[in-house]
Every structure is written in structure tokens, then in C-alpha cells.
Amino acid sequence: MNTVIFRAIAPYITTLMVLFSIFILLRGHNEPGGGFIGGLIAASALAIYGISNGVPAVRRAIWAHPIHIAAFGLFVSGLSGLPSMLVDAPFLTGLWGTVYLFGVELKISTILFFDIGVYLVVLGTIGGIALALEERTDN
Amino acid sequence: MIGPDSPAGFYLALAAPFIAAAIAPFAHKWLGHRAAWLLALAPAFIVLHFLGYMVPTETVDGVLPSVAEGGRYLFTLPWVPSLGIGANFYVDGLAHTFALLISGIGFFIVLYAGGYLKGHEHLGRFFSFILLFMGSMLGVVLADDVIMLFVYWELTSITSFLLIGFNHKAERSRRAAIQALIVTAGGGLALLAGLLLMAAYTDTFSLSEMATMAPAIKASVLYVPILLLVLGGAFTKSAQFPFHFWLPNAMEAPTPVSAYLHSATMVKAGVYLLMRLNPTLGDTVLWSTILPIFGCVTLLVGAILALRQTDLKLMLAYTTVASLGLLVALTGTSDEAIIKGAALYLVAHALFKAALFMVAGTIDHEAGTRDLTKLGGLRAAMPITAAAALLAALSMGGLPPFIGFLAKEYMYKGAAYPDLQSILLTTSLVLGNAMMFAAGFAVALRPFYGQKKETPKNAHEGPLMLWAGPVTLASLSLIGGLLAATTGDVVIQPLLSAILGEDVSVHLHLWEGFNIAVALSLVTIAIGTTLYLFLDQVRGAIARVLDFIGWGPDKGFDQALAGLVSICYGLTRRIQFGRMEGYMTITFALVAVALIVPMTIYGEWPSINELPDVSDATFYELAVVFIALIGIAAVLTASNRLTAIVSLGIQGFAVALIFMLFGAPDLSFTQFMVETLSVVILALVMTRMALFKRDHRSFWQSMMDGAIAVACGVGLTGLLLSVLSHPFDSRLSQFFTEHSYPIAQGRNIVNVIIVDYRGLDTLGEIGVVLIAGLAILALVRLKPKTKKPDTTDEAAAQQPVREAAE
Numbered sequence: 001m002n003t004v005i006f007r008a009i010a011p012y013i014t015t016l017m018v019l020f021s022i023f024i025l026l027r028g029h030n031e032p033g034g035g036f037i038g039g040l041i042a043a044s045a046l047a048i049y050g051i052s053n054g055v056p057a058v059r060r061a062i063w064a065h066p067i068h069i070a071a072f073g074l075f076v077s078g079l080s081g082l083p084s085m086l087v088d089a090p091f092l093t094g095l096w097g098t099v100y101l102f103g104v105e106l107k108i109s110t111i112l113f114f115d116i117g118v119y120l121v122v123l124g125t126i127g128g129i130a131l132a133l134e135e136r137t138d139n
Numbered sequence: 140m141i142g143p144d145s146p147a148g149f150y151l152a153l154a155a156p157f158i159a160a161a162i163a164p165f166a167h168k169w170l171g172h173r174a175a176w177l178l179a180l181a182p183a184f185i186v187l188h189f190l191g192y193m194v195p196t197e198t199v200d201g202v203l204p205s206v207a208e209g210g211r212y213l214f215t216l217p218w219v220p221s222l223g224i225g226a227n228f229y230v231d232g233l234a235h236t237f238a239l240l241i242s243g244i245g246f247f248i249v250l251y252a253g254g255y256l257k258g259h260e261h262l263g264r265f266f267s268f269i270l271l272f273m274g275s276m277l278g279v280v281l282a283d284d285v286i287m288l289f290v291y292w293e294l295t296s297i298t299s300f301l302l303i304g305f306n307h308k309a310e311r312s313r314r315a316a317i318q319a320l321i322v323t324a325g326g327g328l329a330l331l332a333g334l335l336l337m338a339a340y341t342d343t344f345s346l347s348e349m350a351t352m353a354p355a356i357k358a359s360v361l362y363v364p365i366l367l368l369v370l371g372g373a374f375t376k377s378a379q380f381p382f383h384f385w386l387p388n389a390m391e392a393p394t395p396v397s398a399y400l401h402s403a404t405m406v407k408a409g410v411y412l413l414m415r416l417n418p419t420l421g422d423t424v425l426w427s428t429i430l431p432i433f434g435c436v437t438l439l440v441g442a443i444l445a446l447r448q449t450d451l452k453l454m455l456a457y458t459t460v461a462s463l464g465l466l467v468a469l470t471g472t473s474d475e476a477i478i479k480g481a482a483l484y485l486v487a488h489a490l491f492k493a494a495l496f497m498v499a500g501t502i503d504h505e506a507g508t509r510d511l512t513k514l515g516g517l518r519a520a521m522p523i524t525a526a527a528a529l530l531a532a533l534s535m536g537g538l539p540p541f542i543g544f545l546a547k548e549y550m551y552k553g554a555a556y557p558d559l560q561s562i563l564l565t566t567s568l569v570l571g572n573a574m575m576f577a578a579g580f581a582v583a584l585r586p587f588y589g590q591k592k593e594t595p596k597n598a599h600e601g602p603l604m605l606w607a608g609p610v611t612l613a614s615l616s617l618i619g620g621l622l623a624a625t626t627g628d629v630v631i632q633p634l635l636s637a638i639l640g641e642d643v644s645v646h647l648h649l650w651e652g653f654n655i656a657v658a659l660s661l662v663t664i665a666i667g668t669t670l671y672l673f674l675d676q677v678r679g680a681i682a683r684v685l686d687f688i689g690w691g692p693d694k695g696f697d698q699a700l701a702g703l704v705s706i707c708y709g710l711t712r713r714i715q716f717g718r719m720e721g722y723m724t725i726t727f728a729l730v731a732v733a734l735i736v737p738m739t740i741y742g743e744w745p746s747i748n749e750l751p752d753v754s755d756a757t758f759y760e761l762a763v764v765f766i767a768l769i770g771i772a773a774v775l776t777a778s779n780r781l782t783a784i785v786s787l788g789i790q791g792f793a794v795a796l797i798f799m800l801f802g803a804p805d806l807s808f809t810q811f812m813v814e815t816l817s818v819v820i821l822a823l824v825m826t827r828m829a830l831f832k833r834d835h836r837s838f839w840q841s842m843m844d845g846a847i848a849v850a851c852g853v854g855l856t857g858l859l860l861s862v863l864s865h866p867f868d869s870r871l872s873q874f875f876t877e878h879s880y881p882i883a884q885g886r887n888i889v890n891v892i893i894v895d896y897r898g899l900d901t902l903g904e905i906g907v908v909l910i911a912g913l914a915i916l917a918l919v920r921l922k923p924k925t926k927k928p929d930t931t932d933e934a935a936a937q938q939p940v941r942e943a944a945e
Binding site for chain 2: 028029030031032033034035036037040041043044047067070071073074077078081091092094096107109111114115117118121122124125126128129130132133134
């Protein structure tokens with residue numbers, strides 16, 4: 001699978017996939033998508049880059065161990081449930097706020113951070129497994 | 140401020156041991172063993188706080204009388220208001236006495252630990268544990284909310300586990316720690332069940348409110364289970380026969396632990412509970428039958444076994460078992476006169492037993508042995524310790540004018556009546572007390588008097604830290620007896636009122652003239668003296684009988700554990716035999732059974748005319764189905780497994796397309812990604828992990844597996860068809876369509892459900908994903924060269940991820 005063509009276009013594919021996964025993650029609340037599917041796409045992106053350019057390159061690029069990314073995701077998700085307790089609502093109740101950025105109305109919520117956590121868990125776990133399996137092939 | 144006048148003072152007293160426990164390791168680093176003086180400030184503060192209840196106090200609820208005059212202090216703090224559970228605490232005579240004993244003796248124990256474990260590298264940790272225990276025990280006796288009580292109760296079990304296993308490098312310590320934990324925490328679970336039943340029946344979690352509903356509880360059908368479960372907790376904690384065996388084994392702990400937990404405090408938790416619940420559950424036929432019987436048997440067994448020992452600490456441990464039995468038996472009578480004796484004995488025992496334990500520890504520390512047969516003539520070398528030991532033993536032996544004498548007189552006076560039950564109880568009391576008399580003097584006299592014997596270390600008097608506790612506690616035994624009237628007014632009256640649940644007045648006199656109690660005391664002392672003089676012969680005789688029996692609950696515990704382990708081992712070998720194919724066969728065979736059998740039994744197979752009409756299917760729908768069929772055909776005919784896996788992907792994509800066509804983009808999307816990743820990961824596993832390239836199954840095996848697969852498919856199809864033949868209940872989807880945007884500000888219902896409506900589920904699921912990932916990474920890292928058969932497990936291990944993902 002290590003053809004020149006594949007190796008040449010893999011970085012672009014990976015970039016597109018990662019961007020697309022973030023797009024999918026962010027639009028998930030109103031359109032098909034969400035953190036889970038976004039994480040799967042991003043994990044595939046890592047896997048593809050690993051197949052084409054070698055796992056060490058991927059590990060350098062993400063500069064954190066995938067399992068750490070996953071753990072951080074779980075942490076973010078758990079943390080996103082806490083702010084609601086400050087306003088006397090049960091754990092994980094969604095809080096919404098609107099911010100204006102460059103004249104665009106953006107809705108920011110604790111739910112979004114929860115979904116980002118899901119994204120990171122899936123990305124870290126599945127990506128980590130894929131990379132570990134690919135790594136075995138190199139030895 | 141530090142008294143009961145403000146809740147802040149109370150909560151600070153409650154938290155003080157935990158705060159001290161947190162700083163203990165650092166204090167030890169800075170100050171060495173002298174950190175004990177600093178840390179002892181925590182119990183000292185608690186003592187001061189609780190002394191405040193002995194005078195009338197102005198609180199937020201107005202001026203409350205002192206505890207001795209019937210004042211009851213309630214401190215409440217909401218904890219789980221939706222369930223009615225509160226961090227509620229209650230100070231009455233019973234809680235007050237216990238709190239003073241725990242903090243007062245705790246003060247001396249902390250000092251003693253500083254002297255006893257001086258130079259031990261983990262002394263800081265030891266201080267932490269013992270202070271944690273102090274805080275937990277304080278919580279047990281002060282809690283009014285039963286959930287609070289249970290939490291603290293189990294905390295005492297856990298801290299006791301840590302303390303018994305403090306010398307964790309010794310196997311005997313570890314065994315003793317685990318044994319104590321299993322017995323007491325196991326009993327704690329029974330207690331929890333009992334308390335919850337009580338709470339469910341009375342609709343309150345407050346012990347003081349439950350007490351007001353006592354007649355209803357006693358009359359209810361739940362009374363018997365409640366009582367038995369609560370007794371399960373109390374008997375295990377207070378080492379009642381046949382659960383007594385963990386207590387002597389717990390003597391593996393350093394002596395400060397034995398003196399504190401296993402004489403004065405933790406083992407008394409069970410007795411405390413019985414006394415606390417006496418107004419609520421007591422004074423019934425069942426209560427007055429079970430408690431005295433178990434108590435008396437424990438008293439006699441403990442006392443006999445105490446005489447069998449030559450180790451000072453073990454002797455004391457068994458007399459503690461006996462004393463606990465005595466307290467349970469007396470409490471079980473629910474009789475005011477007898478419980479007066481129990482209340483006195485409770486206080487007397489805490490004082491003299493803690494003192495004697497500390498004396499035994501000091502002897503061990505200074506002379507290098509605590510074997511009774513190797514000790515003698517230490518009085519000249521250790522005069523202060525010898526004096527404290529003598530005072531404590533006089534109280535334990537029940538001689539005037541000590542508080543132990545008062546206790547013995549009043550229990551005899553209450554119990555000596557000419558009916559069968561009273562005669563049995565009185566006889567047990569006299570025999571038990573006589574044997575404890577002999578054991579107590581053996582511990583306190585033998586090492587100090589008689590011929591001087593050579594000991595491993597050249598004994599001399601210990602430092603202040605070691606003798607401060609025994610001397611103070613033993614002196615209190617004397618003062619408490621001499622000032623009998625004051626003891627009665629200040630300590631026993633509120634204690635007794637709390638145990639009985641009604642206000643009573645108590646007037647104690649050291650000497651009430653010659654009566655039946657004095658006569659029984661003389662008998663006790665006569666038997667005790669005889670046993671003491673012939674101790675060696677008695678010990679030999681008991682040893683021969685025990686050797687003849689050759690079995691005890693301690694061995695039974697080992698056998699029960701070994702049995703449990705071998706059952707689990709056998710079960711695990713049977714259901715986890717380590718062959719992936721076997722697991723898959725069983726899993727799918729069961730799926731097939733679960734699908735087909737119920738539908739057949741209840742006749743829910745879809746009938747032919749109910750089948751959906753497919754004549755209006757469009758050509759592209761049919762084409763997708765055709766692609767799926769091609770995929771399956773390719774899987775079945777594939778010559779090697781890699782091809783088969785990729786072909787399986789074809790079928791998966793076709794299904795994803797079908798989802799797309801029928802308006803489930805989210806599902807379809809996810810299916811695409813999961814399918815892709817599964818193929819990639821499976822292919823990686825297959826190609827790199829030296830699995831068999833080809834299917835190695837025999838023809839018949841393939842046929843069997845195929846039959847199971849077909850059964851699963853037919854079953855699932857039948858189930859789906861029969862579900863679809865019923866009218867679709869759209870209430871749920873309607874609800875989500877209507878409310879998704881207004882409530883959760885999202886139009887994608889699937890995602891809104893995942894991250895908002897059922898966010899907690901998702902949080903749990905991503906936790907599972909992460910843990911499964913960790914396990915798989917660990918498996919991938921295993922070296923296949925050494926453990927080849929394990930490679931199949933990796934394919935199995937990724938199953939959970941897919942399941943969690945879906």
C-alpha cells in the first residue's frame with residue numbers, strides 16, 4: 001500500500017478528513033453528525049496517515065499519546081457537566097449562551113464541550129488501537 | 140466557640156481528626172515522634188468541645204440543659220435533600236459518653252503511639268490511620284442519619300483494616316487484616332440492609348425519629364428481618380461468638396491499635412448500636428432471647444480461651460471478647476437495673492482495658508517479649524507501669540473501691556432473681572467475671588512480681604509518652620469508683636436514659652450494705668483467686684480440650700474462603716475456557732435461542748399475508764440489496780480470511796446505503812465509519828498477528844456454525860417483521876420532534892438524545908470505550924512469540940469497542 005501516489009496524497013486526505021471531522025462534530029447538533037462520528041473520521045485519518053507515512057510520523061504530529069487524548073476527552077465531558085451544578089441544576093444539564101464573533105451569532109453550550117469530549121475519546125481510543133496495530137507491522 | 144453553642148464548633152470537632160490525619164505525615168517529617176504532641180491536640184480539642192455539653196448552653200434553639208440534665212443536641216446539614224438524607228448528628232447521653240471515651244482515650248493513644256513506634260519510618264502514616272479511625276468512630280456514635288451511620292461504620296472497618304495490616308510485610312498481619320475486613324464489612328452490609336428496611340418502614344432516615352415509632356416497628360412483619368440484619372452487623376463488629384475469631388487475630392496490629400480499636404472503641408461500635416437501638420428494637424421476646432444467649436456464650440467462650448493464652452495481648456484480646464459478650468447479654472435484657480450495670484461496665488471496661496493493653500505494649504516494648512511464661516520481677520525496673528497495671532487489674536477484677544466494682548455490684552443486683560432466665564444469666568456472669576478476674580491479674584501481676592527472669596531486652600521504665608495513658612486511665616478507674624455518686628449523676632444517668640429511651644434518675648453508692656450482690660462478688664473473687672493460683676494447670680487442661688476438638692471458627696473461616704475460591708476457580712474454568720470460537724458459538728447460539736424460542740412459544744411468527752409488500756420497491760433499492768447478497772456470497776466462497784473480511788465490508792456498506800435510503804443519515808454515517816474501521820482493524824489484526832490464513836474448520840464444524848448463523852438471521856428477520864406488522868407507536872419520536880429544539884436547542888434528535896437527554900449514559904459509555912481501548916492496547920503490546928494462543932484474544936478484545944460504539 002506504500003505506493004508513491006498514496007504517500008503523496010495521504011497528507012492532503014488526512015488534512016481534509018480531520019477538517020471534515022471537526023465540521024461534522026460542530027454541526028452535529030442540528031444536522032447529521034456529532035462527536036462520535038466525527039471522532040471515528042478523525043481516527044481513520046490518523047490510521048491512513050500511519051499507513052502511508054509510518055506511525056512515528058503520526059505520533060510526532062499529534063504530540064500526545066492517543067490514550068492521553070482519550071482520557072482528556074473523558075475529563076472534558078465530565079467537566080462539562082459541572083457548570084450546571086453552579087446554577088442549582090442537575091449534573092450534565094445543558095447551559096446555553098450566545099456570543100457574537102465577527103458579526104456572526106454563535107451558540108455556545110456546555111453540550112458542545114461534552115460532544116468535544118466524546119470526539120476526543122473516540123479519536124484517542126480508536127486511533128490509538130489502529131496506530132498500535134500498524135506499529136506492530138513495522139517491527 | 141469551641142463548645143456546643145455554635146454548630147461550627149461541633150463540625151470542627153467532627154472534622155478535627157481528619158484534618159490532623161492529613162497533616163500527620165508532614166508533622167512526622169518535621170518533628171519525628173514528637174509530632175504526637177502536636178497531633179494529640181485534635182483529640183484534646185474534641186474532649187474540650189464535648190465537655191461543653193456538661194453545662195447548660197445557649198444554642199440557636201434557645202438554652203438547652205446539660206446532657207446530664209437530659210439535654211439533647213441536634214445538628215443538621217442537608218446532604219441529599221431529595222431523598223431526605225442529611226448529615227445529621229445527635230448528642231445525647233450515649234453519644235456524649237462514647238465521644239468522650241473515643242477522644243479522651245484517643246488523646247493518650249496518639250501519645251502512646253509516638254513513644255511506642257518511635258523511630259519507625261512509617262510512623263507518620265500510622266498517625267494518619269489512627270486519626271482517620273478516630274474521626275470515623277466519632278461519626279458512628281454521633282450520627283443520627285442511618286446512612287451517615289453506615290458510611291462511618293464502614294469507614295471504621297476500612298481504617299481498622301489499614302491499622303491491623305500496618306506491618307504489611309508480615310503475612311500474618313495481612314491475613315488478620317483481610318479477615319477482620321471481610322467479617323466486619325460483611326456484617327456492615329447486613330446492617331445496611333437492616334437500616335434501609337427500617338428507613339423504608341418508618342419513612343425517615345433519622346434514628347431519633349425512628350425511636351418514636353418503636354411500637355409500630357416492633358409490631359410490623361418486618362421486625363424479624365430488621366432485627367436479624369442489624370444483629371448481623373452488631374455481632375460481627377463486636378466479635379460475638381461465632382464471629383469472635385477476627386479479634387484475637389487482629390492483635391497482629393501494633394499495640395496502640397489493639398488498645399484503641401480492639402478494646403475501647405471499634406469493637407464497642409456493635410454494643411453502641413445495640414444500646415442505641417434498644418428503645419427502637421429492644422424489649423421483645425426475640426431480642427431478650429437472642430442477645431443474652433449469644434452474649435453469655437461469647438462471655439464464657441472468650442473467658443475460657445483467655446485463660447488458655449500465654450501471650451499478654453492475646454489474653455487481653457480474649458477477655459475483651461468476653462467483656463463484649465457480657466455487655467451484649469446485659470443490653471439484651473432491656474431491664475433498667477441490669478442495664479445500669481451495663482452502662483457502668485461500658486465505661487469501666489474502656490478505662491481498664493485500654494490501660495492494660497498499653498501496659499502489655501510497654502512490657503513488650505521494654506522487655507522484648509510479651510510471653511507470660513518468660514516474664515517476672517519487672518516491678519523494680521518499671522515501677523510506674525507496674526502501679527498502673529495493678530490499679531487497672533483491680534478495677535477489672537471488680538474490687539472496691541474501683542469503678543469495675545460498681546459495675547459488677549449493679550449487674551449482679553439487677554440480674555439476681557429466682558427465675559430460670561435470671562439464674563442462667565447470673566451464673567454466666569459470675570463464671571465469666573471470675574475467669575476475667577484471673578486473666579486480668581495474670582496480665583497485671585505475673586510480669587511484675589515473683590522471681591526476676593531474663594528477658595530479651597534489659598527492661599527499664601518507658602518514657603512519659605508510654606506511661607501517661609495507663610496511669611491516667613487507671614487513676615480514673617479509681618476516682619470513678621470513689622466518687623460513685625458523681626459518676627452516677629454525671630455519666631451514668633444520661634447514658635442510661637439514652638439507652639432506655641426515657642429519663643431515669645440514678646443514685647450510685649459504693650456500699651449499700653451486705654446484699655446478694657456482695658455475696659455473688661465474694662463467690663466471684665473466690666473462684667477467680669483459685670483459678671489464678673492454679674493458672675498453669677487450668678491452661679494445660681483447656682489446651683488439651685481444645686486440641687481434642689481441633690476445629691474452630693478461625694479454621695472454618697479459612698475453609699470457607701478456600702471453598703469459595705475453588706468454586707470460583709472451577710466456574711471460571713468452565714465458562715472462560717480461553718477459546719474464541721467457543722465463546723462465539725455460545726454467544727450466537729444463545730442469541731438464536733433467545734430470538735426463536737419465545738416467538739415460537741407465544742406464536743408471534745409473522746404470517747405470510749402480513750409480510751410487507753415489496754412490489755413497489757425501486758430498482759436502486761433492489762440493487763443495494765443485491766450488492767449485500769454479493770458481499771455475503773463473497774464471504775462464503777472466499778479462499779482466505781482477508782478476502783472474507785473485506786467482502787464482509789461490502790455487505791456492511793450496502794446496509795449503510797439502505798439506512799441512507801430510508802432516511803436515517805446519522806445511523807448510515809456511523810455504519811459507514813464503523814464498517815470501514817472494522818475492516819481496517821480486522822485486516823491489520825489478521826495480516827500482522829500470525830493467525831491462520833485459512834479457515835481451518837472441519838466440514839461439520841462449518842455446517843454447525845452455518846446453522847447457528849442462519850438461525851440468528853431467520854430469528855432476527857422474523858422478529859423485525861413481526862414488530863413492523865404492529866401499528867407504530869409514535870409517541871416517543873413525536874415527543875423528541877416537538878421538544879428537541881425548544882428544550883435542547885438542537886434539531887438533530889439522535890445527537891440531542893446522545894449528548895443531552897441521555898448525557899449521563901454517554902458519559903458512562905465513553906468511559907467504557909476508553910477502558911476497552913486501554914485493555915486492547917495492553918493486549919497488542921503482548922509479545923506473540925511467547926504467547927501465541929493469545930493472539931486470537933485480540934480480535935475478541937475489539938468486540939467491546941464495537942459494541943460500545945454501537
